[in-house]
Structures are given as C-alpha cells and as structure tokens.
Amino acid sequence: xxxxxxxxxxxxxxxxxxxxxxxxxxxxxxxxxxxxxxxxxxxxxxxxxxxxxxxxxxxxxxxxxxxxxxxxxxxxxxxxxxxxxxxxxxxxxxxxxxxxxxxxxxxxxxxxxxxxxxxxxxxxxxxxxxxxxxxxxxxxxxxxxxxxxxxxxxxxxxxxxxxxxxxxxxxxxxxxxxxxxxxxxxxxxxxxxxxxxxxxxxxxxxxxxxxxxxxxxxxxxxxxxxxxxxxxxxxxxxxxxxxxxxxxxxxxxxxxxxxxxxxxxxxxxxxxxxxxxxxxxxxxxxxxxxxxxxxxxxxxxxxxxxxxxxxxxxxxxxxxxxxxxxxxxxxxxxxxxxxxxxxxxxxxxxxxxxxxxxxxxxxxxxxxxxxxxxxxxxxxxxxxxxxxxxxxxxxxxxxxxx
Numbered sequence: 001x002x003x004x005x006x007x008x009x010x011x012x013x014x015x016x017x018x019x020x021x022x023x024x025x026x027x028x029x030x031x032x033x034x035x036x037x038x039x040x041x042x043x044x045x046x047x048x049x050x051x052x053x054x055x056x057x058x059x060x061x062x063x064x065x066x067x068x069x070x071x072x073x074x075x076x077x078x079x080x081x082x083x084x085x086x087x088x089x090x091x092x093x094x095x096x097x098x099x100x101x102x103x104x105x106x107x108x109x110x111x112x113x114x115x116x117x118x119x120x121x122x123x124x125x126x127x128x129x130x131x132x133x134x135x136x137x138x139x140x141x142x143x144x145x146x147x148x149x150x151x152x153x154x155x156x157x158x159x160x161x162x163x164x165x166x167x168x169x170x171x172x173x174x175x176x177x178x179x180x181x182x183x184x185x186x187x188x189x190x191x192x193x194x195x196x197x198x199x200x201x202x203x204x205x206x207x208x209x210x211x212x213x214x215x216x217x218x219x220x221x222x223x224x225x226x227x228x229x230x231x232x233x234x235x236x237x238x239x240x241x242x243x244x245x246x247x248x249x250x251x252x253x254x255x256x257x258x259x260x261x262x263x264x265x266x267x268x269x270x271x272x273x274x275x276x277x278x279x280x281x282x283x284x285x286x287x288x289x290x291x292x293x294x295x296x297x298x299x300x301x302x303x304x305x306x307x308x309x310x311x312x313x314x315x316x317x318x319x320x321x322x323x324x325x326x327x328x329x330x331x332x333x334x335x336x337x338x339x340x341x342x343x344x345x346x347x348x349x350x351x352x353x354x355x356x357x358x359x360x361x362x363x364x365x366x367x368x369x370x371x372x373x374x375x376x377x378x379x380x381x382x383x384x385x386x387x388x389x390x391x392x393x394x395x396x397x398x399x400x401x402x
Contacts, residue, residue, distance in 0.1 A: 004139050009188055010130045014146045016184035020081065021147040023177025025154020026161070026170040027088075029258060032241045033251045034095055034167030043361040047238045049105055051354035056113025057120075058347050058354075064118035065343025066204045073122040073339060074129065078186025080119040085178025087111040092171040117343075124342030128330055129191045137327040141272035144322050148269055152262035159255025208340025211333065216392040217281055218329075218341070222348035227383040228291060229349055230356035231376040235295040238360035239369060243301050246369075253304055260308035264315020271316070272323025280324050281396040285387050287317040292381040299373035331398055 005011060035041040035049065068076045091108040094100040131139040161170045199207075213219060244254035277283035294310040301307060333341045356376075363372045387393050 004131055004135050004142065007131065009191060010139065012184060012188060013130060014143060016181040017143060017147050018150040019184075020177050020181035021150035022154040022157075023174035025151040025156075025258075025262065026158030027154075027174040028237065029155065029158045029251060029255055030162055030167040030170035030174065032237070032254075033162050034171065036241060036245070037167070038095075039099060043238055043242055043364075046241075047234075047357040047359075047361055049109055050233070050237055051357040052106065053109045053113040053116065054350055054354045054357070056110045057117040058351060060114045060117025061121065061343045061347040062205055062208075062340075063201065063343075065121035065208055065340035066201050067118055068122035068125060068339035068343075069208075069336065070201070070204065072189060072192040073126045074185060074192045075189035076118060076122040077126060078182045078184075078189060080115040080122070081178045081182030081185060083182075084112045084115040084119070085175050085180075085182060087115070088171065088175035088178060092168060092175050095171055096168045117346075120346045121339040121343035124326065124329065124345070125335075125338035126192075127326070128335060128338075133331070136330050137276075137323060138273050140326050140330075141269045141323040144272065144319050145266060145269035148262055148265035148319065151265060152259055155255055155258045155262050159251055159259070162251045162255075204340065208337050209344065211337040212341045212344040215332065215341075216390070217396045218345065220387055220390045220393050221281065221285070222345050224383045224387045225349040226352045228288065228380050230352035231295060231380040232291050232356075233353045234356035234360035234363075235298060235373055235376050238357055239364055239373060240298060242361075242364070243298055243369060247301055248304055256304060257308050257311045261311040261315035261318075264312040264317075265319040267312075268316040268319025269323060272320055275320070275324075277324070279395060279397060280328060281393045282388065284317075284321055284324060285384060285393065287320060288384045289381060290314045290317045292377045292384070295373055295377040295380060299370045299377065328396075328398065 005014075031049070032046055035046045036043065087108045091100065091104060094104050127136055127139055127143070158170045161167075240257065241254055244250055244257075248254075290310070290313045294307075294314040297307045297310040329342060329345070330338065360372070363375075367375070
C-alpha cells in the first residue's frame with residue numbers, strides 16, 4: 001500500500017474522493033428530510049425526485065461510456081463533478097427560501113442524472129490510469145476505504161445538521177464538495193487523453209454492447225441486480241426514513257442506520273485489500289443475501305440496533321462488490337472498451353431503481369409498510385439465488401489470479 005500511496009496522482013485522487021464523499025454522506029439524509037419537512041413535501045415526492053435522477057442517468061449512461069472512452073476519462077470525470085455540484089448548489093439555494101418549485105426539482109435532478117450517467121462509466125475505467133494492473137484490487141479497495149471514511153463522517157455530521165439547523169446547510173456542503181472534487185480531478189486531465197477514431201459514436205456504442213454481451217457472468221449478474229437494487233432503493237431511500245419518523249426518532253435515528261452501513265463499507269474495503277476468493281462471483285452473490293436480511297429487519301420493524309447491524313453487514317457486502325467486481329471488470333474486459341462496458345453495467349443494475357422509488361410509497365399505502373418490505377426482501381432473495389443457477393457465475397475465476 002505504501003508503494004501505491006507514493007504515487008502523487010493517486011494521492012490527489014484520494015483527497016478529491018474524500019471531499020466528494022463527505023458531501024455524499026450528507027446528501028441522502030439532507031434531501032430526504034428536507035423534502036419530508038418541506039411545505040407540500042411527501043414520501044412520494046422524494047421517490048419521484050430520486051427516480052428522475054436515475055432515469056436521466058439511464059438515458060445518458062450508454063453514451064456516457066462512449067464519451068469517457070473517446071475524450072479522456074479523467075477530464076470527463078472532473079467536468080461531470082463540476083456540473084453536478086453547480087446544479088445541486090442551485091437546488092440548495094431554493095431550499096434556503098423554504099420552497100423549491102417543481103421545475104427546479106426537475107431541471108436540477110435531470111442535469112445531475114445526465115452528469116451521473118457520464119461520471120460512472122468514466123470512473124469505472126479510471127483506475128488503470130493511476131496504478132499498475134497488479135495493484136488494481138488494492139487501489140480500488142484503498143479508494144473505497146478513503147471514500148467510506150468520508151461517507152460515515154458526512155452521514156454523522158449530516159444527521160446532526162439536519163436535526164438542529166435543517167437541511168439547507170448540509171445540501172450546500174454536498175454541492176460544494178462536488179465542485180472542489182471536480183476541480184482537483186480536472187487538474188489531472190493529462191493522465192488520459194482523447195482517442196482519435198474514425199468510427200462514429202453509434203459504432204463505438206454497438207461495439208461496446210457486443211463486448212458486454214460476450215461476458216455471460218456480467219450479463220446475468222447485472223440483470224439480477226436490476227431487481228436487487230430496485231428493492232434496496234425502495235426500502236432504504238423511501239420507506240426507511242418513513243419508518244424512522246413513525247417508529248423511532250426521525251433523522252437522528254436514520255443517520256445511525258446509514259452510519260452503520262457506512263462502517264460496513266469501511267470494513268468491506270479493508271477486507272477487499274486482502275480477500276482473494278477462488279470463485280469471486282459465487283462469493284459475492286452469497287454475500288448479497290444480506291440485503292434481504294437488512295430489508296426484512298425494517299419490516300416489523302425490529303429494534304434500531306438490529307436494523308443498524310443488518311445495515312452494517314449489507315455495507316460490508318456492498319464494498320466487497322465495489323473492490324472485487326470493479327477489479328474483475330478492469331482485468332477481464334478489454335481496456336479500450338472498459339468505460340462502455342461499465343456504462344452498460346451501471347445502466348442495467350440501476351434500470352429498475354426508478355420503479356422501486358416510484359412505487360415504494362403507494363405500495364406502502366396499499367399493503368402497509370410491513371407487507372411491502374417483506375415482499376421486497378423476498379424478491380431480492382429470489383433474484384440473488386437465481387444467479388447461482390448459472391455456471392458462468394458460480395465458476396467464474398480471474399484469468400490472472402495474481
């Protein structure tokens with residue numbers, strides 16, 4: 001790790017990610033309770049706002065992979081952070097007035113979603129520009145460890161700010177963190193250069209799709225995660241804050257759960273530096289059953305510390321996914337197609353998230369919170385188990401096990 005951290009560009013990247021993720025830790029809790037406490041706010045509005053972000057991201061994601069591969073991943077990454085931060089700063093200003101017009105919600109979150117759709121493909125293909133291939137998993141894990149320390153710090157501070165002075169300050173800090181991170185990353189744009197190519201963007205997109213389909217284990221897992229992420233988003237982003245308001249102590253209680261999940265991220269990133277499972281996808285899918293346990297713990301709900309403990313184990317799982325899955329893509333997918341494949345990965349995994357966010361509140365009104373969460377937990381468990389039917393998933397191994 002000392003050898004990796006000796007690289008100045010990698011260190012600068014870690015600083016940028018720490019700043020951005022400190023704001024990211026505040027963002028979800030500030031936005032959720034800002035909308036719920038706003039005049040005319042509701043869980044349904046929260047679900048629609050989050051869903052709009054994801055729909056815009058899904059529309060842009062395939063093209064985002066082409067843009068990142070073609071014009072330089074580092075430059076693109078920095079620009080998207082700057083655009084997203086500027087949009088969120090506008091939204092924070094309107095929260096400070098006590099009223100956010102629907103038009104502002106729509107435009108800000110569509111702009112952020114479009115930037116997000118370019119950001120993630122660029123981010124997925126960035127690490128090979130910063131470290132050698134043999135160090136990829138350690139570098140991915142160290143990046144996540146730094147980000148997770150920032151997220152847990154931001155979540156804790158965000159919970160305090162929201163419960164004491166309201167959401168506006170936390171939302172402003174979140175927006176500023178994007179801007180600062182973007183400027184730092186943009187200063188390293190020379191690390192990845194644009195690619196001169198005579199092929200059209202459509203040709204590049206079609207080629208990336210063919211590469212994506214050629215890896216059966218990627219296709220199966222991405223398809224399953226469309227449903228898994230839908231269930232998780234509905235439970236954690238919409239129904240979780242409602243449960244916290246109904247059964248616990250509002251923002252303070254929900255920040256405990258999200259902080260526990262963030263602690264799980266830290267443990268997962270530390271484990272990711274050391275763990276080398278022989279069958280990585282089998283290992284990760286078995287770990288993914290933890291999301292069903294987490295969702296089920298909210299259904300009754302169980303005691304707050306039990307929900308937080310389940311969130312912790314789901315956090316460990318998520319970060320192991322981040323370290324091992326990202327490394328698998330970076331090692332197995334051809335380097336020139338990496339951002340495009342990452343784009344289809346992100347698009348597929350998040351494809352049903354807007355649906356989950358949109359139907360969570362209406363389902364809870366119709367069936368009740370308990371039954372809705374039980375259905376989501378069972379559905380996530382079924383699709384997790386289905387992936388293990390496929391030998392390409394169960395038996396997948398790295399080409400190079402070093």
